[in-house]
Amino acid sequence: MTNKKILGMLGLASRARKITFGADATENEIKKNKIYLIIVAEDASERTKEKFMKTARNYNVPIIVCDSIDNLSKAIGKQNKAIIGVKDINIAIKIDKINRSDVNG
Numbered sequence: 001m002t003n004k005k006i007l008g009m010l011g012l013a014s015r016a017r018k019i020t021f022g023a024d025a026t027e028n029e030i031k032k033n034k035i036y037l038i039i040v041a042e043d044a045s046e047r048t049k050e051k052f053m054k055t056a057r058n059y060n061v062p063i064i065v066c067d068s069i070d071n072l073s074k075a076i077g078k079q080n081k082a083i084i085g086v087k088d089i090n091i092a093i094k095i096d097k098i099n100r101s102d103v104n105g
Contacts (some may be wrong), residue, residue, distance in 0.1 A: 003067065006099060007067065009095050009098065010039070010072065010084060010095070011075045011077075013076075013091045014075070014077060016091075019086055019087060020085040020087060021081040022029070022081060026052075027055060032087065033059070036086055036092035036093075038052055038063040039083070039084040039086070040052050040066075041065075041066075041067060042065055042067060042068060043069055044083070051082060062092070064095070069081065080085060080103070
């Protein structure tokens with residue numbers, strides 16, 4: 001599901017250098033407790049989704065599965081990025097709130 005508000009917030013976070021992207025970089029930042037929200041593309045591989053679902057549970061980090069690799073990548077000005085980690089708690093809270101309002105209504 002495409003949510004332009006979430007993509008817009010990711011673009012803002014990217015310009016503010018408050019994100020990390022790619023599986024390895026995001027996983028390293030999660031282990032350092034610097035990630036407040038994980039975003040995984042819907043069309044990421046099942047293995048990648050399962051890996052980050054497990055990591056999110058282990059480190060108690062919220063995770064959202066949304067949109068496509070292409071749309072997420074464009075939002076942050078990169079190519080082929082299926083995993084994004086948000087390093088700013090306020091942006092993470094806002095994105096999670098947008099996602100919850102989309103799911104509920």
